[in-house]
Amino acid sequence: QVHVVESGGGLVQAGGSLGLSCAASGRTFSSYAMGWFRQAPGKEREFVAAITWSGGNTYYADSVKGRFTISRDRAKNTMYLQMNSLKPEDTAVYYCAAGYISGSYGLFLPYKYDYWGQGTQVTVSS
Numbered sequence: 001q002v003h004v005v006e007s008g009g010g011l012v013q014a015g016g017s018l019g020l021s022c023a024a025s026g027r028t029f030s031s032y033a034m035g036w037f038r039q040a041p042g043k044e045r046e047f048v049a050a051i052t053w054s055g056g057n058t059y060y061a062d063s064v065k066g067r068f069t070i071s072r073d074r075a076k077n078t079m080y081l082q083m084n085s086l087k088p089e090d091t092a093v094y095y096c097a098a099g100y101i102s103g104s105y106g107l108f109l110p111y112k113y114d115y116w117g118q119g120t121q122v123t124v125s126s
Contacts, residue, residue: 002026009120022079022096033101038092050107093119
């Protein structure tokens with residue numbers, strides 16, 4: 001069993017930066033791929049970024065590529081999302097997810113993840 005909890009959301013002006021953290025518990029955390037998803041009001045949950053269990057490979061949605069950076073510290077059981085050059089369209093609830101996923105294609109799909117956090121609100125004002 002893995003539990004994940006997000007933190008670090010808040011309100012920031014367009015062009016600013018914000019960092020999110022995802023703390024995980026469970027002895028098998030290091031074996032899981034991790035991902036960030038987001039959901040804006042009235043929209044479906046969408047993929048933001050993912051990182052493999054080893055941390056050796058990262059993947060990003062085109063909309064955040066070059067602005068967001070995902071990373072993980074396996075020793076601390078924590079994953080991070082550094083968000084720079086934020087835009088109003090980045091406003092959403094951001095979710096952390098963990099899953100035992102083989103292959104890169106599954107990292108983009110919400111239903112492939114087994115464990116989800118409660119979400120943290122990120123609001124970018126124009």
